[in-house]
Amino acid sequence: MVRLIRDSWAKAEPYLPEVTQFFYGMLFTLAPATRDFFPINMEVQRNRMVRALVHVVQMVDQPDDLVPFLRQLGRDHRKFGVIPKHYEAIGTALLAAMKTQLGPDWTPDVERAWAEAFTIIARQMQEAAASDTNPPNWSGLVADHRRLSWDLAMVRVEPEAEIPFFAGQYLSVEVPQRPRLWRYLSPANAPRPDGSLEFHVRAVDGGWVSRAIVSHTQKGDVWRIGPPVGRLSIDRESGRDVLMVAGGTGIAPMQSLLDGLAQWGENPKVRLFYGGRTRDDLYALEGLRMMASCNPWLTITPVVESGPAPAGGEQGMLADVVTKFGAWPGCDVLVSGSPAMIRATVSRMLVAGTALDQIRYDPFTID
Template sequence: MTANAVVNPLPRQERTESISDPVATMVRLVRDTWAFVEPHAGRVAEFFYATLFSISPATRELFPVNLQVQRARLLRALVHVVQLVDRPDDLIPFLRQLGRDHRKFGVVASHYEAVGMALLAAVKQYARDAWTDDVERAWAEAYTIMARAMLEAANADDGPAWWTGTVVERQRLTRDLAVVRVQPDHPVPYQAGQYLSVETPQRPRMWRYLTPATAPREDGLLEFHVRAVDRGWVSRSIVATAQPGEVWRMGPPMGRLRVDRKAGRDVLMIAGGTGIAPMRSIIEHLAQWGSNPHVRLFYGGRVRADLYDLEHVQDIATTNPWLTVIPVLETESRIATAERGTLADVVTRHGAWPDHDVLVSGSPPMIRSTVSRMLVAGTALDHITYDPFTVD
């Protein structure tokens, strides 16, 4: 299991409607228990890892040598995914992708069993009197749904567990932002808008998700936009030290961001910072056709430097009348055409965007605030797509 945190920005009440009573009860018990345990998350994580490595010492090899930075990430990811069991149409496809992605670790059925046992033991330890037979059954059922979907997908996939590629260029745009181009040995079969898990030689076994910023090309070249984040061991090392010639490993493509040209609906894209990467990839893909749905891209950041790729997408818009680009700045107005405010402010200022397919990409807080504000404004939940994005 990777140690990446899954973002779940939707209000709970939005996710528990129209589900059967047994599932609703399971979801409620899992969430209520975690709310009780969450203040002790650090100690829960320590207990989880100690239990996991005791039950299955072989699982230690799935993780980096230094667990300090990501000690709670696996536990947090497991809990968030378990809490999503009331949205099977969204959760199951994601879990299948995740199961295929986990093949790169050599994960087998016994590892899933050990992780489940350690998860329940850790939550039980700190739930204390709140842990009942019904609660244990709910957690076990939720985890079983998750593990079964992942394992079935992994067993059914006969493609490569990973691809290797060589860094051909690192272009450092700012102190904390770099564009890295990687030439895979064999083309990676991703679709525009999808992301990949990446392992670099500087941080072995510390896989992180990166999104190609270009549509699939004939030569297979991948372009990644990487921002160094606080305590981000992988992102900071890529921005500072990635060099031409080093070899990366890349897992199977994942993600749901896409545009259905035949759906008959216009498209609203909302991108914050490096969240422009999947949107740019999709836009480049759409540019192959002369006729497309009308796409409005709100591209936002705190300051002008956050909109580092603005000129590129504006250039695409000049020759593709179906694309409109609206820059958004929070704290300055150095762009005459920029709208002022957060992306959540500006997008909802324009209304609820009926009859639009909405794609959202950016930092976890940006996704949470934007999606939540759009739901309050009246945007239909089933028209909003965002990936359960990860943090470094």
């Protein structure tokens, strides 16, 4: 099944713009209400959904990785207002777009493979969505917005009702300056009695949403917030030490986990490597050092790519520095940061001898 899907996609992929155009045309004809889920300007992130769909369909033979991801994705899709009949429309639109593009190469066997894979995937997502009893999304009031540097802001949001998240999870937000462009953010705090969430957002080059949040978010803005998802967690009872590797705003879920741990007297030993391009990028370092000074189970090692390393720190790429210390046997390893940083760190650690099942990170978006 997967071979037929991959081979047929290889033939269609060079024509992604055409496939995408046909896909949306068909989708909005079959289910006009779904137009409101997508960005107003369809040129923005135009190919994203089709590439995401195909990427997931091609993973249908890897259920161990795919099923937990699909269950989260299905719950997460409730935030758009997706209902079961929309899945049918998406499936029909995808297959019709492929058929039109492939012509005679769209054989009955190829069609069956795509249809079966899509059905398996859609069923997982729908089952997870149906079993979620939380609201599909929450609104939250921006109570504070502070620029920490030219490209970084801290935003504190007070949700209308408590959002049931665990330390280390992330959730997606939609901001009024960029309607219908949802982006994932990680709260930097563990759940608080007042339910508030603190986000750290870095403006990325050419970024639609992050630049708007850093430059234009104001107190009083109302954000929409999707369901909490993600699998970064610490098992305090496991007896295993923890290695955290965080780059840039990837420090946020680690801060959330540490905030959660700090509520207990005894914890596993935690060693945190916190990396940035220069010392100025390590915006959370002072706070983390203060936390380490009253929590002996925590050790912080700052890492900078260039310029002088802070006291007690290291210079180099996170992946190089962490693997200098060996394979970290017996440790749970949590990695968080940009997609490139996660890829580099995980692959270097595997080469250094760390076992794959020791390492945990949250999947970044398909791009």
